[in-house]
Amino acid sequence: MEPATIYAEIEVNPSGTGRFVQIVKGSSSNDSKYKKAIVQYLTKISFNTSDHVSNVTVKFKFENQ
Numbered sequence: 678m679e680p681a682t683i684y685a686e687i688e689v690n691p692s693g694t695g696r697f698v699q700i701v702k703g704s705s706s707n708d709s710k711y712k713k714a715i716v717q718y719l720t721k722i723s724f725n726t727s728d729h730v731s732n733v734t735v736k737f738k739f740e741n742q
Contacts, residue, residue, distance in 0.1 A: 681739040683711045689731050693723040701734060711739060 682705045686698040697716045700707045715737055724733075 679705075680741060681706045681708075681711060683715065683737045683739065685712075685715050685735050685737060687719070687724075687733050687735050689724045689727070689733060691727050691729060693726045695719045695722070695724055695733075695735075698732065711737070714739070 682703075684701045684703045686701050687695040688698050689695050697712065697719060700712060704711075718737075
C-alpha cells in the first residue's frame, strides 16, 4: 500500500487542546481509520495556548505497513 497524506481540520481551544473536525480537500483518503488515528493522536499532543478558539489544518502522513 502507498503512504497516505491526510489534511485534517482541527479546532483548537484556548487551553491548546485540539478536537478533530473533518478530513479536508487534498487528502489522499477519507477512510475512517485515519480519522480514528488522528483523534487518538490528538489526546497526546497540545497546541499553543491562546485567548480564542481557532481552526487549523494539520497535515498527517501515514506510512502503511
